[in-house]
Amino acid sequence: MKEAHHEAHEHHGAHKKTYKYGMVVDLDKCTGCGACMVACMAENNLPFRKDNSDRMRSQLWMRVYKISNGRPFPDTDICYIPRPCQHCEGSGHHHTPCVSVCPATATDYSHETGIVSQVYTRCFGCRYCMAACPYHVRVFNWWDPTWPKGMKKYLNPDVSVRMRGVVEKCSFCYHRYQRAKNKAYAEGRRELHEDEYQTACTQACPAGAITFGDLKNPEHKVHELKKSPYAFRLLEKLGTNPKVYYVSTRDWVRKAGEAYAGEEGKSVTHA
Amino acid sequence: MSTIEEKEQAVSQDEQAAEHATVEATREPKKPGTWRFLIPLAAFALGFVSHFSLGWVILPPILYAEKQQPIDFSHKIHQEAVDEGCESCHYFREDGSFSGIPKLENCAECHEEPMGEDPEEAKFIKEYVEPGKEIPWLIYGRQPQCVFFSHAAHVKMGELECIICHGPIGDSDHVRPYQYNRLTKYSRDIWGWNIAGLAKNGWDYLKQADDSGGTKIEHPARMKMDDCAECHMEKRGVHEACFVCHK
Secondary structure (H helix, E strand, C coil): CHHHHHHHHHHHCCCCCCCCEEEEEECCCCCCCCHHHHHHHHHCCCCCCCCCCCCCCCCCCCEEEEEECCCCCCCCCEEEEEECCCCCCCCCCCCCHHHHHCCCCCEEECCCCCCEEECCCCCCCCCHHHHHCCCCCCEECCCCCCCCCCHHHHCCCCCCCCCCCCEECCCCCHHHHHHHHHHHHHCCCCCCCHHHCCCHHHHHCCCCCEEEEECCCCCCHHHHHCCCCCEECCCHHHCCCCCEEEECCCHHHHHHHCCCCCCCCCCEEEC | CHHHHHHHHHHHCCHHHHHHHHHHHHHCCCCHHHHHHHHHHHHHHHHHHHHHHHHHHHHHHHHEEEECCCCCCCHHHHHHHCCCHHHHCCCECCCCCECCCCCHHHHHHHHCCCCCCCHHHHHHHHHHHCCCCCCCCCCCCCCCCCECCCHHHHHHHCCCCHHHHHCCHHHCCCCCCEEEECCCCCECCCCCCCHHHCCCCCCCCCEEECCCCCEEECCCCCCCHHHHHHHHHHHHCCCCCHHHHEC
């Protein structure tokens, strides 16, 4: 069934080039400032609460976690982990966790861009995907979004506002991809340059810790960066095959990220 | 003979009895089965007609409201006056986005002063050009917030003619009324399904006056989700269809 699906897709898209957009985050550069979170909220019309530091209720697509090696001074060390949607590709009998459980086909893995979509008008809020996602990237709208007076004028027209009762998540700023494609089409080309499609968090990071691009394209920076011997992916052993890579020269960070049981990297707190 | 008498008696009695008599009478004649056979058929026909008229005639005006455009605009006259066809007024911007309906500025380039005798033009100049007010056009094809549509992808890359989706709007002499769903407030042009291919309505097909004054149907205006989906299925295959247009 699934193979037939793939064949059908390839048949239709035979002439079409496919991409695998992904991200490499250098954790040694990340200072935990949270600019990526703010940029993401502004870009993607995320509502905020009076006290957005209340992590039980705040909605974030990009979230910065803080982990510690748990050792006493002077060996103590902390690391911040910015965590967007991992856009799991799956491999072999593993699959994108959220996509496989969605009963409404509201979320899908795109073989064209490698982006896991979320279509809010299809979602009816069962939240299976939230249970399935090992990275907790999905958030549920318990309320209709509200903004302080006058702020509606600052909403991004390229991103729809989600209603109460649906699940939402990071889309790698898919609307920016569409906008970039628009421009490319108008200029008569199908290919995008690396700098034409960048996510809001990538551009906002003052430390340059986030790099975004097509993992398959040797001309894109991510292609080399992900090959680093210090690169790892979160919970890699689950076989979800995420497209967000992390780089850290610190052993304990890599172990924590891959969630090996061990002495260090046990205490994870929300930044 | 006895039947007639019975009948006469029945008629003179009250309604209930009259009904009874009719049933009696229908049993009487030489072809006993015919009438009984027709009753369920007639009931079916009545139900069929009443439900169809309910669905096609009575309910639509309750569900859909109608508005007139602020100015009766003639595409035909303008089409004849410009050099580059549709793109003279509906052009692409440099970033690949589509300008859509021209702003007052564009109109005022020519219509600073009246160019003809038309009362609609006079109205347009008095009410909009002079006070510098944008015309609140009602947009037939305006999509809901959750929809992404790229003119560049269709017109520049897909090389589709405007007429494929918009119909022969460029040849129209008047603007048709704008119909919208009272509940959702969405235009009737963008949602629903043309049942049984009865292409007689403006939101299914564009009507166009022919030379004799009657209307002829030239080309459908296709801006409903089902129209998009149909073409996408044909041209691209269904897979990954949602996230292409939904945002």
